[in-house]
Amino acid sequence: MKCPKCEVELQTGRIDSVVVDECPQCNGAWFDGGELREAKDQTDPDLNWMDFELWMHQDRFKVAQKERDCPECGVGMVAVDYDDTRVEIDHCVLCEGVWLDGGEFQKIIDSLTEELLTKDLPGYIRESLKEAVEILTGPERLLSEWRDFRTVLRMLQYRVLTGNLALAKALADIQKGSPFK
Numbered sequence: 001m002k003c004p005k006c007e008v009e010l011q012t013g014r015i016d017s018v019v020v021d022e023c024p025q026c027n028g029a030w031f032d033g034g035e036l037r038e039a040k041d042q043t044d045p046d047l048n049w050m051d052f053e054l055w056m057h058q059d060r061f062k063v064a065q066k067e068r069d070c071p072e073c074g075v076g077m078v079a080v081d082y083d084d085t086r087v088e089i090d091h092c093v094l095c096e097g098v099w100l101d102g103g104e105f106q107k108i109i110d111s112l113t114e115e116l117l118t119k120d121l122p123g124y125i126r127e128s129l130k131e132a133v134e135i136l137t138g139p140e141r142l143l144s145e146w147r148d149f150r151t152v153l154r155m156l157q158y159r160v161l162t163g164n165l166a167l168a169k170a171l172a173d174i175q176k177g178s179p180f181k
């Protein structure tokens with residue numbers, strides 16, 4: 001499988017039971033659709049923070065067809081943006097995989113941190129968010145601990161890809177417009 005950005009061969013790694021394909025050149029990472037589905041099906045009480053503010057407003061998601069192709073099926077991916085977070089997720093509607101550019105994890109962390117600093121939140125929500133930031137920024141290098149990794153996968157799946165009905169519809173509409181049904 002080749003990097004959708006630089007075309008070099010992705011390196012397959014395994015974190016616990018999760019398979020990740022990373023680009024040695026741009027540090028982007030490919031998450032298989034199956035891994036995402038599996039992550040979503042697991043429940044974790046630590047993830048209460050996802051029920052609050054973060055990426056909550058469905059109308060603030062923007063989707064756009066991208067020229068970048070899915071490394072797995074070769075069809076054009078769809079870019080998903082949220083408001084002014086500058087987080088961009090490349091998603092393949094066909095296989096439901098996700099591509100994150102190198103540094104995209106950091107942006108997700110930044111947007112969590114910003115919520116924490118700027119919003120006037122009730123104490124318990126603040127605590128949940130703080131916990132989430134700690135999970136994501138822990139002492140271990142990012143991706144080096146499967147817990148961090150699973151957390152991000154679940155967030156992507158739950159909050160962005162299937163937990164959001166308006167977005168799911170927009171993605172489906174784009175898919176209808178493509179020759180791949």
Ligand SMILES: [Zn+2]
Pocket residue numbers: 003004005006007008023024025026027028
């Ligand atoms: Zn690359």
Ligand SMILES: [Zn+2]
Pocket residue numbers: 070071072073074075092093094095096097
């Ligand atoms: Zn695909």
